Amino acid sequence: MNGTLRLAILLVASMGICGGAVADDWQLAKNEDGIKVYLKDVPGSKYKSFRGVIDIKADVQTLNDLQENLRVACKWLYACKELRLLKNDGDDTWVYMTLQLPWPVISRDMVIHVNTQRTDNGGLVRSLNAVPGYMPPVQGQIRVPELIGQWTMSPRSNGTTEVIYQMRGEPGGSVPPWLSNSFVVDAPMETLRTLRAVAERQPTRASYP
Template identity: 55%
Template sequence: MRGVLRMTLLTAAVLGFAGTAMAEDWQLAKDEDGIKVYLSSVPGSKYKAYRGVVDIKADVQTIGALQDDVAGSCKWIHACGEMRLVKQEGAGDSWTYSKIEMPWPVTGRDVVIHVTVEKTADGGMIRHLKGDPKAVPAVPGQIRVPKLDGEWRLVPKGAGVTEVTYQVQTEPGGSIPSWLANSFVVDAPMNTLKELRATAEKR
């Protein structure tokens, strides 16, 4: 289940394009309502990677539980159209399938993500996201995202506050209009973190 959400989150990120591992030169693109979004160029890709950072007034366990709620997570993930668990092996190793909603006339995307969970020494958590496009057969009417790398990093800051970082690099497959690519890399982390925060802080 945890993998599902992670994937889901990735899903939203899917369009975020390009660069967790290779992105290095992060530039602040938007700072709004306590959420900072950074973008980075990625060598060999025309799409930028994105990273969103926010402090949420909730502990790691509360946020982790929201990410494990596959059915409910689509409500706070930007552009999430559908999300489901494909396979789970143990508590921290799963595969999820997600559909990403695209504005007309852009063809919808879908993504299969292998999610692994790492517990950190400080009581935090990292959900590693890796695209696995061949794990699920092609779906008619969807363009499969061929590459995605990312992570969700939860770091406890004390007093019930968690720093959440959402970072993704991806190649969306097919052709994406420049206006959509440019807006998505900012909107995906901004809107996802904003909705996640609002949901977590109601708990």
């Protein structure tokens, strides 16, 4: 795909996205500014999954471009400090990301394998999986050992796009409960809010590609 990236992002969540529907075991944690954030317990983990849902006045291609431009993407991704391409192979991309977390927590890094698929309705699904052994450990960073996530973008008839951002993960090391509880709400809320602000400033496209 011309060397541009197939990207998506960030810590902590679960699979099972089905349009805008939310399964019974997802609990609404926050509904603010047109963004809904749902949380779900993960068996065997002390960290919750999150799912953020928003409608954005932009088409799928615009949102795709904002994810594939890593320099721009790191600006709207919550807690992102660095985001760079490691490898691109068709629908598959490997990216390296570092997260700047509040003191005194040591920052985290991760390698994410991203697979991108177009849907029949002109939408986009990006699946994310951490591959911690892809590259050697980096001094001063704690490698995220587990991450499973997904971005789903579904065009609506009114010209907007429904965006669902969902994740589950294990951050590695020790994370205070106050931070983990805050992160699973703040990450989708702030990421989607900032993405919307950036996307809705972009020039309007005449049609989907």
